[in-house]
Amino acid sequence: MAIDQTTDRRVYSADDPIIEIRNAAVTYDEGRSYVLDHVSLELERGEILGVVGESGSGKSMLASSLLDAVPSPGHLTGEITYRPDGEAPINLLELEKADRRSLRWEDISMVFQGAMNSFNPTLDLRTHFEETLRAHDADIKKGLGRAEELLEDLYLEPDRILDSYPHELSGGMQQRALIALSLVLDPDVLVMDEPTAALDLLMQRSILLLLSDLQEKYNLTMVFITHDLPLVAALADRMAIMYAFRLVEIGDTRDIVENAAHPYTRALLNSTPNLDAPLSEMQPIDGQSPAPINMPTGCAYHPRCPLATEECRTEVPDYHEVETDHGSACYHWQASYDEVPLLHENSPGDTTGGVDE
Amino acid sequence: MSDNPLISLEDIEVHFTNENLLNFDEPETVHAVDGVSLDIEENDIVSLVGESGCGKTTLGKTAIGLQRPTGGSVTYRGEDIWAVRDGTATTETEWEDIRTSLQIIHQDPGASLNPNRRIVSILSEPLRQVNPELSRSEKRSRIYSLLERVGMNPPQDFAERYPHQLSGGEQQRVALCRALLMNPDVILADEAISALDVSLRVEMMDLMLDLQDEFDTSYIFISHDLSNARYFSGHGGGKIGVMYLGELVEVGPAEDMINDPQHPYTNVLRWATPDLALRGTGEPPMRKIDVPDPVDPPSGCRFHTRCPKATEACRQETPSDYQHGEQTVACFREDENHEYWDSPELTD
Numbered sequence: 001m002a003i004d005q006t007t008d009r010r011v012y013s014a015d016d017p018i019i020e021i022r023n024a025a026v027t028y029d030e031g032r033s034y035v036l037d038h039v040s041l042e043l044e045r046g047e048i049l050g051v052v053g054e055s056g057s058g059k060s061m062l063a064s065s066l067l068d069a070v071p072s073p074g075h076l077t078g079e080i081t082y083r084p085d086g087e088a089p090i091n092l093l094e095l096e097k098a099d100r101r102s103l104r105w106e107d108i109s110m111v112f113q114g115a116m117n118s119f120n121p122t123l124d125l126r127t128h129f130e131e132t133l134r135a136h137d138a139d140i141k142k143g144l145g146r147a148e149e150l151l152e153d154l155y156l157e158p159d160r161i162l163d164s165y166p167h168e169l170s171g172g173m174q175q176r177a178l179i180a181l182s183l184v185l186d187p188d189v190l191v192m193d194e195p196t197a198a199l200d201l202l203m204q205r206s207i208l209l210l211l212s213d214l215q216e217k218y219n220l221t222m223v224f225i226t227h228d229l230p231l232v233a234a235l236a237d238r239m240a241i242m243y244a245f246r247l248v249e250i251g252d253t254r255d256i257v258e259n260a261a262h263p264y265t266r267a268l269l270n271s272t273p274n275l276d277a278p279l280s281e282m283q284p285i286d287g288q289s290p291a292p293i294n295m296p297t298g299c300a301y302h303p304r305c306p307l308a309t310e311e312c313r314t315e316v317p318d319y320h321e322v323e324t325d326h327g328s329a330c331y332h333w334q335a336s337y338d339e340v341p342l343l344h345e346n347s348p349g350d351t352t353g354g355v356d357e
Numbered sequence: 358m359s360d361n362p363l364i365s366l367e368d369i370e371v372h373f374t375n376e377n378l379l380n381f382d383e384p385e386t387v388h389a390v391d392g393v394s395l396d397i398e399e400n401d402i403v404s405l406v407g408e409s410g411c412g413k414t415t416l417g418k419t420a421i422g423l424q425r426p427t428g429g430s431v432t433y434r435g436e437d438i439w440a441v442r443d444g445t446a447t448t449e450t451e452w453e454d455i456r457t458s459l460q461i462i463h464q465d466p467g468a469s470l471n472p473n474r475r476i477v478s479i480l481s482e483p484l485r486q487v488n489p490e491l492s493r494s495e496k497r498s499r500i501y502s503l504l505e506r507v508g509m510n511p512p513q514d515f516a517e518r519y520p521h522q523l524s525g526g527e528q529q530r531v532a533l534c535r536a537l538l539m540n541p542d543v544i545l546a547d548e549a550i551s552a553l554d555v556s557l558r559v560e561m562m563d564l565m566l567d568l569q570d571e572f573d574t575s576y577i578f579i580s581h582d583l584s585n586a587r588y589f590s591g592h593g594g595g596k597i598g599v600m601y602l603g604e605l606v607e608v609g610p611a612e613d614m615i616n617d618p619q620h621p622y623t624n625v626l627r628w629a630t631p632d633l634a635l636r637g638t639g640e641p642p643m644r645k646i647d648v649p650d651p652v653d654p655p656s657g658c659r660f661h662t663r664c665p666k667a668t669e670a671c672r673q674e675t676p677s678d679y680q681h682g683e684q685t686v687a688c689f690r691e692d693e694n695h696e697y698w699d700s701p702e703l704t705d
Contacts (some may be wrong), residue, residue, distance in 0.1 A: 054554045055525070133514055155646050171409060172647065200409045200581035205629040206646045230631035256634050271556040273584040275615055275630055279591045284560035288524070344633045 014044035024078035033093035036061040050236030058245035109187035115174035119166035150180035171202035244300035251326030259330035362396035370428030402595025404586035460536035464548040466528035477516035546620035609684030668700035
């Protein structure tokens, strides 16, 4: 069942990778089934990568793998290399416990879904920041200064926020405070797993704008994991699409949105309500995504794919190079353009949006 | 708008007061809904959109009689439902009948289905109430045919499962079936698709729209996502209402609201809705990110603290409703002669 997606490295390689993932796989039953199925990926220094997948597609596993934080008893294999600027590369999976502990948050930091659950309800925000700084032996006074600056960057009033308890803040404020907390130790990489899913759209969009400001100001590399493709399309430089625990397509955001070369990505784009697509044309994807214990043979998407052939049913497809830096794990990517036409392409591109009838 | 709406909300006001026994300070009053009037017709779809805490759920619950308003009136087919409830109405309409006609689907289907009961038993309950004369096998066959109708095949298999054995989408369909079996006139769908994967949302909305024709029901659809509201209302020929801090700031036919939004706040929501055209996202068309405290809402137009178009006049005076085509808009910009135009711009 395991496949090797490394043959054509060109499609996912970066010029100056800050993290290299090779054949990362997570199993909970000693290799009989995978919840992250041999994913290879390189993260470019200073880029924002959007990872898109439905519930149960393995996207959170990919996020946890980046910090070697797969929940027990999951077993992570493969190679994950972190390359700090101007220093020797570090193999994440072979680190001593103490080194791994300091690497997390100081070098690679993570924001989880649902800010409410990440805070201790009995401590005020200042204590959260102080504890974090103390645990990593950082200068508390300097750290708090940085915290105040970060909070201001996120349009929060530092004094008010630091003296508040989590429940005194709105969901949007909590989530922003959590982003500030995750950046207080000046990490290079920020991994965010559905950081805005519990918030309303307006707040999600505002946070996305702030994130792109932060990325520029602090020169961060970001991984943004979500099920909402259009949302992250506005932020990400590159996008990676996951289906059934595998990476099925990767490329520049514009290439993915306008020139998607995997039937699943195209179906996903067509199933998303969009103010610009004509009203009559949105289509759900038939069928369901598979469970890890019941993975179809060959390409996991073949039972739902209109292009599936015998080949798809037996052999897991490798990446096919669509263009430079744009790969699709599909035998029939060329045919997918005609077979699964993109609906949003036909709509007028002006701000008044698509007009129905 | 017909003369005889199914449900008519008039000048609804819902205030929640925090009465703390140990707190001798002035009690705090949250203005959840303030002065909202709205009609829901037969076979209508009204989508309510707005940010978290704007009062859209409270208004929805008020419309179906789950929340007693502190001011204004809710009428169902011309009857004041709270007068019927209190027994002060002079008609023969029963409170039970009204309650049966107004149903709800909640946001989290996992939490709204009893985990200890099989699907068949969950769905028998509404049938038992509405059609007590049905035999056991008649009930079963109705449940099976409805399960089949919502795409849960084979129904005999699904009927014997417990809620946790269903996916989120399937659970939500069961919740929809449960509401439909009451033969309701109105279903309040409170963020009913928000917990589903993006790719499943269209499917669920299509199903709800198909069933609307068969069951002759209206929907009040609550969402924070303008594109879902547009899809749902647009297909059913319905309206979209935009709420801000307890007030309805703009309401109109779905396509008009999307293509020609009049209120600056509707425009903000339109900006916030992601699109695939990837055109420059730019700065948000508002001055502040966070919503003011509903305990102490801003004076005048409540949006003036964030509105990019606000002037001094907006701070002082509350805009009334203006008609713009089929849209109703609460903004001075609709009135060419208003002093708004000569008033200094707010910039803080």
